[in-house]
Amino acid sequence: MSQNHEAAVPSPGATRLALVSDCGSCFGLCCVSLAYSASADFAIDKPAGKPCPNLEQDFRCGIHRELRGRGFQGCTVYDCFGAGQKVSQETFQGRDWRAAPETAASMFEVFPVMRQLHELLWYVTEALALPKARPVHAELRAALSRTEALTALAPEALAVLDVPSHREEINQLLLRASELVRAEFPGRKKDRRGADLMGARLKGADLRGANLRGAFLIAADLRGADLRLADLIGADFRDARLSGADLTEAFFLTQAQLNAAKGDATTRIPPSLVRPAHWED
Missing domain, CATH: 2.160.20.80 (E3 ubiquitin-protein ligase SopA)
Structure with a gap:
């Protein structure tokens, strides 16, 4: 049983590749679902669920090369850990919110949840690459598998997922990994x-x-x-x-x-x- 379970766990390398943002495979979700206020990071106010005025019809940013100069520094530091393409291409199977407006509200609600799950996957994957954290690697692999399974849930289930509880469980493992690594000093x-x-x-x-x-x-x-x-x-x-x-x-x-x-x-x-x-x- 345990051997079969281990074989089903995604390799850290494969998981990390999936956690790199691919804006070309996303429907501009961070440019729509997230809210921001006019500040040093953003030139304008934008409520959640409203497309940024710089988002073009093909979901590309119209001022991508000028973001910092145009007052959108916040956009240049944001990272969704690959959640955008996951929601766009897998959770909603390639249906975009413009062509299928009935998906919009659910898609925008699910994206921040997926982003949190992908961030956890990033940390767990990194912990698995730390040789000195080997004593907790088995538990980390199990946590990786559970988190991957959560990312595959249907939109309705993702929307009501108790992410804080899952985050706390994983954080305890990450703390143990951290202590093992830093014990060198x-x-x-x-x-x-x-x-x-x-x-x-x-x-x-x-x-x-x-x-x-x-x-x-x-x-x-x-x-x-x-x-x-x-x-x-x-x-x-x-x-x-x-x-x-x-x-x-x-x-x-x-x-x-x-x-x-x-x-x-x-x-x-x-x-x-x-x-x-x-x-x-």
Whole structure:
């Protein structure tokens, strides 16, 4: 029984590929279902369920190459973890909300739920790639399988899914994985979980093995900082200065976090992520 179950679990590599956003296979769901307010991140107010005025008929962004210059910085840092194409092509089987308007309300309701599930899949997949977290790999593989099964639910079931409970269950596994990985630095790990480090002067700081879960690092100076084997899940890197910083072995770091930060060619990042196009050369 257990061998058959293991064989049915998607491989981490295959899962990670499915978690990379493919806007060309999506019906512009983030541009419609999400709400945003005029701010430093968005030039206008937009309620949930209303298409962004920049969304074209083919679901492409009409100002994609000019988003930052036109006041839509928030769009450049958003990442759906592949939830958009999943909802568009699998949950709704390729029926778009314009051609099939009866699907619109349900599609827009399901998208944020799917996005949360895909984010969890990203973290679980990364934890499975951490050799030092091997003691919890079996439980993580089971969690991966359960979460994958949830993403395959019908729209009606997804809409009422208790995501917070599922997230808490997985978070306990991720915490255990984090402790195993960071145990390489006994007695000196910095626990800054949820810390207010806005604008903090951390240039050249040794943050190896640090717990920075949910830390507020907005506009922090992390130039030249060593963040290897640091747990960065949920850390807010908006406008954080990362020039020369080493994040090569940092874990639970997402593309959205990098996109929100300020780095350059000297910033070292994990191989699973890409250097943001707007970073300085």
